[in-house]
Amino acid sequence: MQLSHAGQGGIIDIHTHMFPPDVIRNQEKYCRLDTYFGVLADPKCTIQRYATCEEAVALADEAGVEKIVMQGWYWRDHGLCRYHNDYMHDLISRHPERFIAFASVNPRAGWRAIWEMERCYEMGFAGVGEMGPGGQGWDLNDKDFLNLMEAAAKCNMLVNIHAGEPVGKIYPGKDPTPIQGFYELARRLPDLKLILAHWGGGLPYFELWPEVRETMKNVYYDSAGSPLLYKMGVFKAVTGLVGAEKILFGSDFPLLVYPRKQREADFTLFIEDIKEQGGLKEDELTLIFRENSLKLLNNAGKLNLNV
Ligand SMILES: [Zn+2]
DSSP: OOOOTTSSSOEEEEEEOOOOHHHHHTHHHHHHHOHHHHHHHOTTTOOOOOOOHHHHHHHHHHHTEEEEEEOOOOOSSHHHHHHHHHHHHHHHHHOTTTEEEEEOOOGGGTHHHHHHHHHHHHTTOOEEEEEOHHHHTOOTTOHHHHHHHHHHHHTTOEEEEOOOOSSSOOOTTOOOOOHHHHHHHHHHOTTOOEEESGGGGGGGGGGGSHHHHHHTTTEEEEOTTHHHHSOTHHHHHHHHHHOGGGEEOOOOBTSOSSTTTOSSOOSHHHHHHHHHHSOOOHHHHHIIIIIHHHHHHHTSTTOOOOO
């Protein structure tokens, strides 16, 4: 396998989405079954792409990505969440050295969502996510959501939540998650390891306030989908705000994050862009591309990465 720039072990991509083959084959059916998926994945206009297990591994090899961390999908329907989890369980069972899974759950399913998280914990998943309040129809203050978060903290499951920015244009999938909700969550459950996707929707800025930083000590930010919105300078800027040790490389593969340049999804373009345009030092790149995620994943759920 191609090695990363770090020279010891490859890149860990904390934010990808692998879909069951039936979803890939019958996109229109799933767009009808789940209206939010229909908004994001409408085959006529979407930048969503799909990869089979073999395609993903081949593209990861090309880019020096050692571990593909699959976020679930924010399905509304509990049955679809379970179906997606069964598929990811199959992938991590067949390729434990390449795939790591986060569980699809919708807190609106109440106790069933907690049981599903526990089922996934037993199956060796690292966490729950990507959860999406707007897409799944819940709020960061909902009792069901908070119960699920409490259970996740007890099992040491990581949590990844989609974070949207409160400003800027409206686009399919924009979910302006209120950032004070994430702060409240971190305050309520200080031991919960929280990954806020898409740079936390601007929350890193407030970590310059020492009291907020202390509260957010177990909060991390991923870079999923970044080129769709931000200039590459965001890497250096957020490193300046929160430190490289709180940033995790995530791509949102197989989403086309460079829709003008890409026909098909790949990992390489974004990774090269970060190395060339991100303005980061070598040791910061090592933390962001690998070490931070490794540390989190090694203590997640029942996972033991053996690296
Ligand atoms: Zn997202």
